[in-house]
Amino acid sequence: xxxxxxxxxxxxxxxxxxxxxxxxxxxxxxxxxxxxxxxxxxxxxxxxxxxxxxxxxxxxxxxxxxxxxxxxxxxxxxxxxxxxxxxxxxxxxxxxxxxxxxxxxxxxxxxxxxxxxxxxxxxxxxxxxxxxxxxxxxxxxxxxxxxxxxxxxxxxxxxxxxxxxxxxxxxxxxxxxxxxxxxxxxxxxxxxxxxxxxxx
Numbered sequence: 001x002x003x004x005x006x007x008x009x010x011x012x013x014x015x016x017x018x019x020x021x022x023x024x025x026x027x028x029x030x031x032x033x034x035x036x037x038x039x040x041x042x043x044x045x046x047x048x049x050x051x052x053x054x055x056x057x058x059x060x061x062x063x064x065x066x067x068x069x070x071x072x073x074x075x076x077x078x079x080x081x082x083x084x085x086x087x088x089x090x091x092x093x094x095x096x097x098x099x100x101x102x103x104x105x106x107x108x109x110x111x112x113x114x115x116x117x118x119x120x121x122x123x124x125x126x127x128x129x130x131x132x133x134x135x136x137x138x139x140x141x142x143x144x145x146x147x148x149x150x151x152x153x154x155x156x157x158x159x160x161x162x163x164x165x166x167x168x169x170x171x172x173x174x175x176x177x178x179x180x181x182x183x184x185x186x187x188x189x190x191x192x193x194x195x196x197x198x199x200x
Contacts, residue, residue, distance in 0.1 A: 032191035044187040045180050051191060052176035059197040063190035064179055065169025073186045076158055076165055081151030083172065086181035089139030096137045096150070098171045102164040103157040 032047075052060050068076050080099070084092055157164045172179050180187065 032188055032195050042184055044184040044191060048180060048187040048191055049176065051194060052173075052179075055194055055198060057173050059194045060176060060190075061166075061170045061173035062197045063169075063192075063194035064172050064176075065166050066193040067179075067182065067186040067190040068165050068169055070186070070189050072189060073182070075155075076168075077151045077154035079182055079186065080154040080168060081147040083178050083181055084145075084150040085147035087175070087178050089143050091175055091178060092142035092145075093137050093139045095168070095171055096142050096145070096153070098167050099150075099153055099157050099164060100137070102161050102167045103153070104160050 032044075067073055068079055073079065074082075080095075084095060087095060154164070154168075179190070
């Protein structure tokens, strides 16, 4: 037998929905708690998209950062190049500006001098304008670079400043749709770290 509801129906429904959502989210994240090996990597893309909308941004950033660092995923520069290739022009410019800001002045000088080859040296030379403090890269300028060139920049930036990985994780927490380009295994790792962050 059902007992009559004392609370207004709109309040009861909302409260139930929140409890169901929290329960489902907890169960979903639990699947990824013990690492990618126990998770269904084919579902990780869908799960990541859902979870990234529900958890606090700092947990998404932590998960993405750990996926970028993991020895179970491709090297950081390769993944950055891959995400660059899947980004829109504004995201590409934002990511490059974050990458170059983390790189430091000595790396900027070597990149502008053409150390990474091709049009990269010319583009960065124009952007830097010979000054110590570069102007931000525009979406139009970012679209002149290939994912391979960005991979070279990311490799040099990581050598110069390993903290660039956290910076990229933080940046891409704002753009989880781009992170999905990394594939199921990397997303499963991200979800596992997001779950650990939610437990603390």
